[in-house]
Each structure stands twice: as C-alpha cells, then as structure tokens.
Amino acid sequence: MLAVDVGGSSLKGAVVTAAGHTLAPSTRPTGTGAAAVEAITRFLLELADQARAMGVRVAGAGVVTPGTVDEGAGNVGYASNLEWRDVPLRDLLSAGTGLPVATGHDVRAAGLAEQLFGAARGIDDFVLIPIGTGVAAALRTSGHGVVGATGAAGELGHIPVVLDGERCPCGQRGCLEVYASGGGVARRYAARTGVPSRAQDVVARLGHDTAADEVWQDALAALSSGLTTLTLLLDPQVIVLGGGFTAAGDALLVPLRQRLTEQLTWRPSPEVRLSQLGTDAGRSGAAVLAMRQQGITPPPELQSATTSAVVEPASGRPALRTHV
Template sequence: MTQPEDRCVLAVDVGGTTIKGAVVGDDGHIRHSLTVPSRADDDPVKAVRSLCLQLRDDALALGATPAAIGVVTPGLVDEVAGVVRYAANLRFRDVPLRALVSDDLGLPVAVGHDARAAGVAEAVAGAASGLDNFLLLPLGTGIAAAVVVHGAPVPGATCAAGEVGHMPVYPGGEPCSCGQRGCLEVYASAGGLARRYARLGGTPGADSRDIADAVATDPVARAVWDDATRALGTALATLTLTLDPARIVLGGGLADAGALFFDPVRDALRGALAWRPPPPVLRSAFGAQAAQVGAAIMARREAGLPVPEGWGTAALAPPVA
C-alpha cells in the first residue's frame, strides 16, 4: 500500500515561452521539476500534454504516486468547465484541457488561470496569508490580476476578470497590441517597459532588470521608469476605489527592483487617493513560482487532500534530492 509520504501532486504552469512542471510532495517540497519550450509556433497543446505525461512518469520513477494534477495558463480560462477559451500567446482557443489531460493521465485535473492560481498561493502561504480580500498583480510580459474577494479568486462573467493590463491609464497614449491606446501594459509591464526604452533610444535588447540598473545614470531609463511607476500607481488607485482590497501584492521581474520600484508606486498610489489611506503594497512571497505553487494547491484540493495554512512555503526550498 502506498504510504502518505509517497503521495504527491503534479503542478504545471504554461507560459508563452516555457512550460514549467513540478512534482510536489505531501509536505509541500518540490521533489522534481522540469521546463520545456511551449512551442508556440508548433503545437502548444501537444507540448502541454507531453510534459504532463513526462511529469507523471517522473513522479512514478521517484516512487511517488500522483493524486492529481493542476494546470494553469494565461488567457480566458473557464475553471469550472476546465476549458481555456482563449490564450493568444499560446494559440489556444476552446481547448478542453481538463478532458485532454485527464484522458492522458487518468488523474483528477484542476485547470486554472495563472494569475488567479498565483493569488491562491499568496493567500495560503504568501504575502496575503490570512486575508479574504486582496489583489495580486504579477508584472511580467503582460499584466493580469488575481482579484480575491471573500477568500475566492473572482473569474468574472466571461472568465476575463483581472485583465487590468488593458486598463487605460494614459488616454490617447501609446498604442497597445489589443487595439487600444494608453493601456497599463504598454507602460508598466516588464515587456512594455523594455519596448518603450528601446523605442525612445535606450540600449537595444535591454530588459527590465537592465533598465532598473540604469535609472540613476540614464535619462531614458529614468523617464520610462517614472512613467511605469506612475501608471501603475494610478491603476492601483482605481482598483483600490473599486474593490477596497486589504492588501495589494506585486510580483514579477519589476518587483525584484525593491525600493526603487515600490517607493514611487506607493507614492503615486497615495497621491491619487485624496480622502482615504492606501492599502499596503507588498512584494510577492513566491515571485515567479507563484502560479506553479497555486497549481499544486489546486491539485491537492481537486484530490480532496488538506491544504494547511503555510503549506506552499516549502516549495521555496531547494528541490528534494
């Protein structure tokens, strides 16, 4: 008979560039991980299914029995139906991901949105632990938000809640790939920051980390950085007035800049709220791992396994040999 310590869940975070998978033990430690290209120019659905199968086989080879698998993606995700309605970067449209992975692996499958899954991780064991109402914004290639109300991530009427990257912050501003102008994502995402920096004469190929390092000496870097933090603070003020979160959690590469990033964002947020104090703005506890940890938590819940408060913190430790 399989002992409890041999039980595990599988967690898969599908991105536009890579797919990250992990075998997560009953104690929350990552026992094994792998990353493969998402092959957006080939067959990304096949790539996801192949990684899930490999992950299951790897778990069995470790002597661990998977109880369930959690798979999270960007885009419009119908968690109830287990269908990815639309994900532009993956060329997913009406992909019945739960049914496909369940048929392949013979396991219970939880399908979710990556930002909402990251919110689950932060609520259970991260920067929003113990809170029922908060916002999480991972600032990556794009910007989405986990809107957590009364302890549950809100999907919205069309599974599109949290697409705050396309909130206009500079009306009539620079064009966005969505067809609008002045979107938050153009100015404050890591990808948007790099594109604006290059377009305005900055060093070609510089990423958000390079730009942060150059803020003190490069006027172009300073200008795009100030635009980004001001735009984000403005957007967070609108979200605060709409949702009244107890806390706002920021993740992604820009958050790695620490006070250089958080101080002006907090100042911009405070300056846009004349009659009420702003909510605390904190850094994500899990960073780039948040969605994967959330996928593991969703898998445990799908399998009917307990998720004690703080369970996901073990995932931040080095993988168990």
C-alpha cells in the same frame, strides 16, 4: 499531485506531495496550438514516471494557463500566446494521461497560493499583480477569487490609463502595460534612444540618464493610476506585486507607495508588498487545485525541492526517505 504552470515559452512543473514537499521541479518548452497540448501531456507523463520511481502515488494533476479560462468546464476560451481558442484542455489532458486533471487560470492560481502560503497569508481582500512582459491581476475579495462573466477578470494591464495614449497590441490605446511592464519600459526606452535595452538596464540607468528617468516616471504614473482605480473599486487590504518588474526594488516601491498615498486623498492606501512565492506561485496554485479536486486539504506550508523530506509511499511500497 502533479503541478504544471503553462507559460508562453516554458512549462514549469513538479511533483507535490500531500504533505507539501515539492519534488522533481523541471521545465520544458511550451509550443503553440495542438503542439502545446501535446507538450503538456508529455510533461505530465514524465512527472508521473518520476513520481512513481520515487515511490509516490499519483492521485491527480493541476495545470494552470494564461488566457480566458472556464475553471468549471475545464476549457480555455482564448490564449493568444499559445494560439488557443476554445480548447477543452481538461478533457484532452485527462484523456492523454489517464489522470484526473484540474485546470485553472495561472494568475488566479498564483493569487490563491499567495493567500495560502505567501505574502497574503490569512488576508481575505487583496490583489496579486505579476508584472513581467505584460500585466495581469488576481482579485481576491472576501476570501474568494473574482473570475468574471467570461473568465477574463483581472486584465489590469489593459485598463486605459493615458487618454489617447500609445497603441497597445490589444488594439486599445493608453493601456497600463504599454507603459508599466518590462516589455513596455524596454520598448519605450529604445524608441526614445535607439538603444535596445532590457527593463532592468533602464532601471540601472536611473539618475544619470534622462530618457531612462522619463520612461520610468511614465511607468510609475501609469501603474499608480491603475492601482488607485483598483483600490477604489475593490478596497483591498494588501496589494502584492510579483514578476520580474519587482527586481527594481526601492526604485519601484518607494515612489509607488508615495504616489498611492497622494492619489488616495480621502482614504488610506493599501499596503504594497512583494510576492513571497515569486515565479513558483502559479505552479503552487496548480498543486492546490489538484489537491482540492481530490478532496485533499492543502498543507499549511509548501516546502521547496531543497528540503529534506519523508515522501508518502505508493501503495505496497516502503516509505522512501530522500534528500531533495
């Protein structure tokens, strides 16, 4: 299978065998509008050529994207970073590659991968929340993903958590990701100090920089408020945090867990874990979607490209043993 995770600036792809071996991982620029669709098509064709060169038969592809995604129809209704509106992505990619293509939502696919292979393995009720420039959530309850009427379920970053708070680019005020995201922390610190900084730089200044401390406390308050609401609505067993924001480590996890315990006064708080699949989760989920489309049961493990593997041969070719 070919698997591609579409981001706002880059495409992350690989060849994933039915046995779970990940081969030829690589990235390409994304582009926007029709150019983005063309870039994905070219990338899939490149990956297919690499697969065949290794003796691997290509049965199909999985592609996951941000935005509002109708998995059944294969359409992307709206993806602002890609400048897409009403894009029949599955049909366009299938026509351009000659392959059956499964399409899906990037964060929901990442949540599926975490449930099968990662931090939520074997858990039916959990949420995955990747926190980077923005914030989204994959909601899984009773083993099934929550999609919503318009395909937009999981927009946790746009839950208002501060009454009449700062304006969000979405047009609302007080959205969670204005305060508790990599972009939000960096922007709010720069606004206070006049010093352009990345979120990780702000975290490094905690304890000896008043502005950094205040911005971080605001981020923790916003995130804990959002997670408290999410817990009361869905009752997850586990909350899995991913994305670059989690590089803060204990500066994030310790006070966040304490805040959740204090805010959920009458019930236990869910366990908060870090993602095990990291930035590969979306791509892994894309591979799972492609396998399921072809009636293939996903393997119990996905192995990285550094693993020695026996690759399934294409029809009529000998098996190729390779160190990848």
